[in-house]
Amino acid sequence: MAPTDLPAFPLWLESVGRYLMAAGPDPTEWIQSVHALVRSYDFGIHHVIRAIHKTSYSGVREFHVLADDGLDGEPGVSFTMTAFNSLSVQQHRAAAYLFRGLSKLELNFSSCLIAHDETVFSLHHHSGERRQQLAQLAALLKGAKSLTELGLHFSDRPGLLDDIAVFTMFMYQHELEDDPPRCLLTWIGFDTTWPKLRSLTLTGAFTVEDTLVAFIKRHAATLHQVKFNYCCLMVGTWANFVDEAVSRPSIHAFTLNGVHEYATPGEEENITRMEKSTRAELLYRGAIEIDAEGHRYFKSTSTRSVYVTRNDSGSL
Template structure:
């Protein structure tokens, strides 16, 4: 039996394994191939404050067939930087760091800068003028099968944008250097608040079908710039933002959150290679230490733990969670460097993240980069022992107690399997603090292990 003779359902399943370029090529083979590649080709659409990308989403949402195939809205969080758009010299200096665009005559570079500037202005007009909010609200009226929202640090360019963007600085390069309170507040609104318009549109539409929210990580290397999802996303200008967030989180069954606690815009941008952090994952890129941030005097007064309070409130609102993967980016071997700019480093951040709550349907848990006490982790396991099936702790740090006690709790009082520890540590090693140890010693005191089954099906821990 030839492929063309297979049932349509089977063809759709097989074709779903193809990459997008191959799917587009297959559409040209025959009418049936065109129809059977459509579910995979239009299963997701990109939303962002860019006219060409938003126009493409609008066309899909208005198409009588394609609109029903969309399951995922991907919000491209990468943005054009206002500081670069308003200062040609800074733009050109930054562009010289990118090998793929640092060629050409001066007039060519100026033309590229003007194009970047224009795209920034369009971005801000769409964001502040309500275009992004209105278009997403309208699209949700037609794309009735959307069930997940993805935050992508980007940049995610759709094919029609390639010519426009091929020789300008990628979105997400730039930063908040030397800013005062007012300037930094404006930067945060442009850099971090874009996702507010998506969630606001979901709330305004009272759309209850989105059950999964996934936040992707920023990858290192020149191919992946982008705008990292930080705690400043939860900086809400007014109570309606919090109410919209509660509505959105209330519908979630799956939450995969990769979030940075660093001050937004202060990480070294990816045009320059940052040094590896002591004890961090291989190849992991980390933000600058807080004391190296070059803000203008008084800017530090703008930062508080209010964003933590808002986030914790939303996480506790997600009562229907079945799967929770929550990883803090840029793990550091010192609580002070990790979150000392938000709360006292003498406190564990675990309860401040809303993790003292209870989710009665939770089956899968993965935590990463989180400082807590033995009691915090053990209590969480005990509250969820009747539902939890699999657990992972990665680059987590105990400010008091022992990981051995956490392992014993899982082994003796639950039926959890699988269970994994990946590079976890205790902050006090004998008479020394973990962060004062040299790299080799830190590595030796980071624990790795997992549960295995013996011949009769009994669980045991292997380190």
């Protein structure tokens, strides 16, 4: 079956893996045609952004790229990191113009395309291209100083949420091989400060404890809501991050949903090599609550306490 015979984009994505298995030992040409198609869809967003810039319209305060399940159950177009690949001067200028005026930004990146990236199939490792994409996104985010709400989601399919942090780690494995390893959040500009930021939601990202704790400290004066869905800590423990959040009364709502650590004391394999059923037992869930005496604490809603790893490893 030729790529042109496939069902309408993006419904065929779920069968990509099966098709590759039958495509022979070197399906490189087919994969390249797929990525060319993906890029053509991703860059459509820049036509919208450039139109806003060309008219000098400065009234856009919210920008949402929704998950590709679309409205009313109708499938939409997947949005991937390739939207930030090799931006022209005009495209970057237009995007920067839009981002500077935003107060709310939500980006849903397609987990399906991340999961079926060339890196996963071990065909080509375009580390330079991927870093360029991250750098472009970082530059835009760093310039968005008016943001009050930020949501970045590296998953658009609920059925893959348990695995999504593993998928993103596969996609950016070159960045993890740096010395010292750099987390996804660092690559996309989370070392900056958004002076008005009140709400942060992340899904499917991998990071390190120091990055998160530093982020909370820098935004202590403004940050009120924090939610992490299915994120992975490469270094450190979620317990230390939780304690930092609990100590900040300005953070009214703090939720962890299905987060986990890369390595677990007592486990021979890291999270990427475990069976899905085993990984499920290591996920943390919970939220900050206030007891009858007015004391803040983290209430775990998972069978595994967020403090288990820290206690088992003896870290402080």
